[in-house]
Amino acid sequence: MKKILLILPLLFLIGLPTYSVAGWFGSDSYEECLLDKDIKDARTNAAITAIKKYCKKRHAKDFWSNNFDYYRTQFPDLLNNLSDCEVVRKIQSITNNGDKDLVDRFGVNPSKCD
Numbered sequence: 001m002k003k004i005l006l007i008l009p010l011l012f013l014i015g016l017p018t019y020s021v022a023g024w025f026g027s028d029s030y031e032e033c034l035l036d037k038d039i040k041d042a043r044t045n046a047a048i049t050a051i052k053k054y055c056k057k058r059h060a061k062d063f064w065s066n067n068f069d070y071y072r073t074q075f076p077d078l079l080n081n082l083s084d085c086e087v088v089r090k091i092q093s094i095t096n097n098g099d100k101d102l103v104d105r106f107g108v109n110p111s112k113c114d
Helices: 002-015 030-036 045-058 060-074 084-095 099-106
Strands: none
Touching: 030 045, 030 060, 045 060, 060 084, 060 099, 084 099
């Protein structure tokens, strides 16, 4: 009987599911990522660019939605009721920026969006 009492807790511990969930201790947004990676302590422009690139890749949707929100608040009469594709096309027509620059800024290629 004593052996069973010793084995049961051991079996219980072994049988517990072990898993991890990504993102519990990481950054939740683009801005948080920049703070987590200590962008203020970067000593060169290359280091700053690398940190921004990493955070943009990790939080791409957040990064791009922030850019859309920024332009929509800056030009509410011009861009407020437009879709993301239409916003990018409108900015392209105003600024004459190339597709690559707009893809980097918004994640939308104006020549390929519907």
